[in-house]
Amino acid sequence: MTLDALPAHQGGAENLARLLARALLTGHWQPGDVFPKELDIGRHFSVSRNQVRNALASLSAAGLLERTAGRGTQVRAMSEWHLLDPLMSEWMTGLINLDPQLVRAIYAFRFSAEPLVAGLAAQAASAEDIARLEAAFEGMQRSAGQPAARHQHTEYDVAFHDVIYQATHNLVWRQMGYLLRPSIMALVHRSQHDIKTLDDSLARHGHVLKAIQVGDATAAETAAREVLRRTAIDLGIVPDTLSDGANLSSSRHM
Amino acid sequence: MTLDALPAHQGGAENLARLLARALLTGHWQPGDVFPKELDIGRHFSVSRNQVRNALASLSAAGLLERTAGRGTQVRAMSEWHLLDPLMSEWMTGLINLDPQLVRAIYAFRFSAEPLVAGLAAQAASAEDIARLEAAFEGMQRSAGQPAARHQHTEYDVAFHDVIYQATHNLVWRQMGYLLRPSIMALVHRSQHDIKTLDDSLARHGHVLKAIQVGDATAAETAAREVLRRTAIDLGIVPDTLSDGANLSSSRHM
DNA sequence: ATTGATAAAATGTCAGACATTTAATAAGCT
DNA sequence: AGCTTATTAAATGTCTGACATTTTATCAAT
The missing domain is CATH 1.10.10.10 (Winged helix-like DNA-binding domain superfamily/Winged helix DNA-binding domain)
Incomplete structure (x- = not known):
C-alpha cells in the first residue's frame, strides 16, 4: 500500500x-x-x-x-x-468501514457486558443520571421518524448508552463507556432503517429506562439484552456467537 | 510538591x-x-x-x-x-501505594465483571486455554505455603486470572485482562497472609478451574464471585459497595 | 563457506533558534 | 478612577540540521 x-x-x-x-x-x-x-x-x-x-x-x-x-x-x-x-476511540469516531471482524468483537463485548452495566446502573443511578437518561430518551422520541433529524437521533441514542455507563459510578466502567462511544455510534449508524425497526428499538430503550428509574437491576439486565438483540438483528449478526472468530490464531497470543 | x-x-x-x-x-x-x-x-x-x-x-x-x-x-x-x-498499566506494575479510592474502584469493577468473564470463558475456552489454566493452578498449589516462593505464587495467581480473560476469545475482554494485570497483582500482593487464608483462596480458585473444565458457565460465575469475596475479606473491603465513592463529584463528569 | 569489516539506511537523540499562546503589567485614553 | 490597549515575559510548540545508534546488506579475507 x-x-x-x-x-x-x-x-x-x-x-x-x-x-x-x-x-x-x-x-x-x-x-x-x-x-x-x-x-x-x-x-x-x-x-x-x-x-x-x-x-x-x-x-x-x-x-x-x-x-x-x-x-x-x-x-x-x-x-x-x-x-x-x-486515541483509538478518537480515531474511530465517524469511521464507517471498520473491519467486520472488529465490529463483531466489539458487538460481542457489548452483548456480554452491557446488560451487566445496566443492572449496575439501576442500582447506583443518581437522580441526575436518571434525568439525563430521560432527556436522551425523549430526544430519541422527538427525532424518531424524521429523516432530516437522523443525525440527532444517533446522538441521542449514543448519549443514552453513555449515560448508563456513567450511572454505574465506577471509574473503570465509566472509562469503558467513553471509549465505546464511537463504536456504539458506528453500530447505531448502521442499524437504523425503516420506521418499524426504529419504533421497536425505541420501545426496547424505553424498557431499560423504566427499569433503571425504578431501580430494578434484573429487569434492566434483560431489557438491555433486548436492546442489543434488536441491534444484532439490524446488523445481521447472530448474538449467540460470543467469540470473535480469532480462535484460529488465538493460541499464540498469550 | x-x-x-x-x-x-x-x-x-x-x-x-x-x-x-x-x-x-x-x-x-x-x-x-x-x-x-x-x-x-x-x-x-x-x-x-x-x-x-x-x-x-x-x-x-x-x-x-x-x-x-x-x-x-x-x-x-x-x-x-x-x-x-x-501506559497506565505499565506504570502501575509493582506499585504498592496505589490511591485507596483507585484500588476500591478497580476491585469493584472486577467484582462485577470477573464472574461474567469466567462464565464466558467456560463457554469459549479451548483445550489449550484449559491446559494453561491447569498449569497456573498447579503452580499456585506448588508454591503455596512456601514463604520463599511467595513471589512465584503471586505470578501464578495473576496468570490464572489472565488466562480466564484470554479464554473468552474476545478482543476487548482480552485487552481488559492484559490491562488489569498490574492491578490484580497489587490486590493479590496485599491479600496473601497466613496459611489458612491461602488454603481457602486456593480452594476457591480450584472451583473456578473445575467449572471451566466442564464448561459450566453459571458454576464458573458463582465460583469466580467466591474468589473475589475471599480477596475482599483479605483486603478489608465490603463487596456490596459497587460504586467508587465518587458520587459526590460525579455529576460534573458527563 | 564462514567469519569479519565496511557501508548504507533507517530510527533515535540532541541543541539551538524561533513561533505561538497565555497571562501579567504598564501605558494611555475617556 | 476605570476601561482599553500595547508591551513584555514566560511557558509550551515547532522547525531545522547535525549527529548517534541500531540493523541489515555487501563484500573481503581466511
Whole structure:
C-alpha cells in the first residue's frame, strides 16, 4: 500500500496521526507490512519530520505500529492493537468501514457486558443520571421518524448508552463507556432503517429506562439484552456467537 | 510538591515518564496543581528537553496532565485519568501505594465483571486455554505455603486470572485482562497472609478451574464471585459497595 | 563457506533558534 | 478612577540540521 491513496492532509500532527490511523484501521495495510519511512511521509504530506515522528509515536503507542531503530516501521496485527486506548476511540469516531471482524468483537463485548452495566446502573443511578437518561430518551422520541433529524437521533441514542455507563459510578466502567462511544455510534449508524425497526428499538430503550428509574437491576439486565438483540438483528449478526472468530490464531497470543 | 522528593533517574524517556507517572499515581501532586516546567525537570534530572517533552507527552496522553501553550502544565483529577491506557498499566506494575479510592474502584469493577468473564470463558475456552489454566493452578498449589516462593505464587495467581480473560476469545475482554494485570497483582500482593487464608483462596480458585473444565458457565460465575469475596475479606473491603465513592463529584463528569 | 569489516539506511537523540499562546503589567485614553 | 490597549515575559510548540545508534546488506579475507 502506498501513501498516494490517502486523502489530503490539513496540517497538525494530530490530524496526520488520525489520517494514518484510519488507513490502518480500515485495513489499507496488512499485518507485517513495512510502513513508509519518516522522510517519505514528510515529503508526501509536506510536513516536517517532527510532525511525522509525533504522529508515528501516537500510532506506535496505540499498538498499530512497531518501530525499531535501523529496521524501520512495521504494521502490527489486530490482536496487538490497544483497543481501549482513548486515541483509538478518537480515531474511530465517524469511521464507517471498520473491519467486520472488529465490529463483531466489539458487538460481542457489548452483548456480554452491557446488560451487566445496566443492572449496575439501576442500582447506583443518581437522580441526575436518571434525568439525563430521560432527556436522551425523549430526544430519541422527538427525532424518531424524521429523516432530516437522523443525525440527532444517533446522538441521542449514543448519549443514552453513555449515560448508563456513567450511572454505574465506577471509574473503570465509566472509562469503558467513553471509549465505546464511537463504536456504539458506528453500530447505531448502521442499524437504523425503516420506521418499524426504529419504533421497536425505541420501545426496547424505553424498557431499560423504566427499569433503571425504578431501580430494578434484573429487569434492566434483560431489557438491555433486548436492546442489543434488536441491534444484532439490524446488523445481521447472530448474538449467540460470543467469540470473535480469532480462535484460529488465538493460541499464540498469550 | 517539588521534584526533590523523587527517586533517581536511570536514563531514557520511558523511565522518566514512569518515574513521574508513579509520583502522580501515588498522589504526590494534587489535582489542579501546576506541574514543574520542562526546563526545570530537565535540569533536575540532567536530561535533554526532548526527553522531558516525550515523557510529558506520554503523561498527557494518559490523561494525567494537561498541557497548554503559554500557560504550563496542570495536574488532572483522577476522574480524567485514562485508566485503560496500556501506559497506565505499565506504570502501575509493582506499585504498592496505589490511591485507596483507585484500588476500591478497580476491585469493584472486577467484582462485577470477573464472574461474567469466567462464565464466558467456560463457554469459549479451548483445550489449550484449559491446559494453561491447569498449569497456573498447579503452580499456585506448588508454591503455596512456601514463604520463599511467595513471589512465584503471586505470578501464578495473576496468570490464572489472565488466562480466564484470554479464554473468552474476545478482543476487548482480552485487552481488559492484559490491562488489569498490574492491578490484580497489587490486590493479590496485599491479600496473601497466613496459611489458612491461602488454603481457602486456593480452594476457591480450584472451583473456578473445575467449572471451566466442564464448561459450566453459571458454576464458573458463582465460583469466580467466591474468589473475589475471599480477596475482599483479605483486603478489608465490603463487596456490596459497587460504586467508587465518587458520587459526590460525579455529576460534573458527563 | 564462514567469519569479519565496511557501508548504507533507517530510527533515535540532541541543541539551538524561533513561533505561538497565555497571562501579567504598564501605558494611555475617556 | 476605570476601561482599553500595547508591551513584555514566560511557558509550551515547532522547525531545522547535525549527529548517534541500531540493523541489515555487501563484500573481503581466511
